[in-house]
Amino acid sequence: METSKRGQWGSSFGFLMASIGSAIGLGNLWGFPYKMGKTGGFAFLVIYLILVALVGIVLMLGEFALGRKTGKGAGGAYTALAKKYSFIGYMAVISPFLILAFYAVLGGMVLRYCLGFLVQLFGVDGFAGQGSGFFSWLLYSEQSMLLFLLLFLVCTMVIVMGGIKGGIEKFSKAVMPALGVILVVIIVFVALQPGAIEGYKFMFQPDFSLFADGASFFEVLKTASGQMFFSLSVAMGINITFGSYLSKEKKLQRNAVMVPLFDTLFALLAGMMILPACAAFGVDYAQGPGLLFASMQKVFLDGMGGTAGNLMGFLFYFLVFIAAITSSIALLEVLTAAVVDRQLDKGKEPKRKKTALVFAVLIFAIGIPVALDALGRGGAAIQAPYELLGLTPDSPGYAMWNDCWLDFYDMITEGILMPLGALLMSLLLGWVFPNLVKDECEVSGHRFKGAAYFKFCFRFVIPVVMLLVLATQIQSFFL
Ligand code: PHE
Numbered sequence: 409m410e411t412s413k414r415g416q417w418g419s420s421f422g423f424l425m426a427s428i429g430s431a432i433g434l435g436n437l438w439g440f441p442y443k444m445g446k447t448g449g450f451a452f453l454v455i456y457l458i459l460v461a462l463v464g465i466v467l468m469l470g471e472f473a474l475g476r477k478t479g480k481g482a483g484g485a486y487t488a489l490a491k492k493y494s495f496i497g498y499m500a501v502i503s504p505f506l507i508l509a510f511y512a513v514l515g516g517m518v519l520r521y522c523l524g525f526l527v528q529l530f531g532v533d534g535f536a537g538q539g540s541g542f543f544s545w546l547l548y549s550e551q552s553m554l555l556f557l558l559l560f561l562v563c564t565m566v567i568v569m570g571g572i573k574g575g576i577e578k579f580s581k582a583v584m585p586a587l588g589v590i591l592v593v594i595i596v597f598v599a600l601q602p603g604a605i606e607g608y609k610f611m612f613q614p615d616f617s618l619f620a621d622g623a624s625f626f627e628v629l630k631t632a633s634g635q636m637f638f639s640l641s642v643a644m645g646i647n648i649t650f651g652s653y654l655s656k657e658k659k660l661q662r663n664a665v666m667v668p669l670f671d672t673l674f675a676l677l678a679g680m681m682i683l684p685a686c687a688a689f690g691v692d693y694a695q696g697p698g699l700l701f702a703s704m705q706k707v708f709l710d711g712m713g714g715t716a717g718n719l720m721g722f723l724f725y726f727l728v729f730i731a732a733i734t735s736s737i738a739l740l741e742v743l744t745a746a747v748v749d750r751q752l753d754k755g756k757e758p759k760r761k762k763t764a765l766v767f768a769v770l771i772f773a774i775g776i777p778v779a780l781d782a783l784g785r786g787g788a789a790i791q792a793p794y795e796l797l798g799l800t801p802d803s804p805g806y807a808m809w810n811d812c813w814l815d816f817y818d819m820i821t822e823g824i825l826m827p828l829g830a831l832l833m834s835l836l837l838g839w840v841f842p843n844l845v846k847d848e849c850e851v852s853g854h855r856f857k858g859a860a861y862f863k864f865c866f867r868f869v870i871p872v873v874m875l876l877v878l879a880t881q882i883q884s885f886f887l
Pocket of ligand 1: 638
């Protein structure tokens with residue numbers, strides 16, 4: 409009864425594709441390469457991998473177990489454990505809300521680039537006469553930014569309205585394998601360009617010079633941890649929600665390992681696509697968030713040029729767009745599920761479509777500052793937080809307000825809510841309900857291998873790492 413009204417995955421493959429689809433997204437294609445480019449390549453990679461093993465995989469399993477055990481999305485799952493834990497569920501729902509607000513802005517920009525290259529293939533100028541200066545133009549073009557934000561949100565909403573099996577699962581099953589193929593095609597193409605080797609060296613040549621200075625170690629730890637949360641989609645209720653649609657025969661553990669594995673592999677491959685491409689065409693990879701846009705456009709437009717450049721450019725941005733959509737549907741689903749669960753609890757008919765629409769409208773509204781502040785470059789339609797407060801980079805507390813609305817939303821989620829949520833969840837699963845994960849994993853009749861490892865991480869490793877991350881974040885407010 410209730411399950412059918414809530415929805416359920418049609419197959420394990422579908423669930424896996426949807427979970428991997430949620431994990432793989434702009435975090436891998438935009439965040440990972442630029443953060444790696446900015447914070448020093450190899451050192452970042454090593455810390456990132458350690459965090460995935462000790463924190464990411466463990467949290468993911470915890471969330472799947474919590475969702476399937478309670479049969480509720482993030483909002484309801486904690487309440488089902490005990491009323492006093494409800495607040496953790498609410499916290500988990502704030503993150504997808506803020507993240508989707510900036511995610512959709514970036515996704516819209518990706519869509520704009522994708523269409524730009526598409527029309528170029530037909531001989532029409534796709535970049536408003538700006539060539540590789542298009543990024544700076546786009547950021548100040550209010551109409552384009554809002555229009556593409558809207559388009560991206562509409563695509564997301566339509567899929568979520570289709571429900572679990574008919575919407576999210578169907579879409580993910582169709583596009584995820586294609587994504588892998590396009591990625592491999594581009595990587596091979598890039599590898600054949602002279603000079604690409606420098607990019608691989610930057611990623612894989614051991615270099616720990618960064619750690620000579622303790623402060624930068626903690627900075628890298630904080631950046632890598634935020635990236636891990638974001639990229640794996642942990643600590644914001646996604647996996648609780650997705651787990652709740654999973655039937656009891658399915659093996660939780662295998663999925664909890666497969667998703668991070670694919671996600672990490674994909675991040676590495678994204679790095680191997682973007683960094684060598686920049687190296688080959690003489691584009692700087694330490695330039696931050698613009699890497700995916702300004703730098704990569706330059707690679708295709710000026711570096712490769714001609715039809716090949718337009719075709720590869722189109723394929724590249726199409727790949728990023730698909731990856732972004734499979735993530736944004738997960739974000740909208742968490743929010744929608746939280747409300748649908750409440751409607752069901754109250755014995756009402758669930759209103760999935762209407763709920764998804766209301767959230768899409770709200771997210772559009774809070775996405776507006778992100779779309780219109782030109783990423784904090786100044787002089788835009790909407791002022792960035794630091795401009796509103798009249799701060800300069802030397803003012804105390806500047807770091808707290810960050811450069812732009814995107815960074816600000818990002819700091820609240822990746823820097824505070826997610827580590828805090830992860831801390832609370834691991835304390836609950838490690839100390840208060842120590843058998844929950846094990847029991848839920850064994851419901852399917854399989855022995856829970858590695859129970860001791862997971863328990864140790866829940867009890868000690870995750871709390872300590874999260875406290876360090878939170879401390880680094882809080883300390884940065886005073887600098
Ligand atoms: N994991 C996605 C990415 O890497 C982003 C995301 C975060 C998706 C949270 C869903 C939930 O881009």
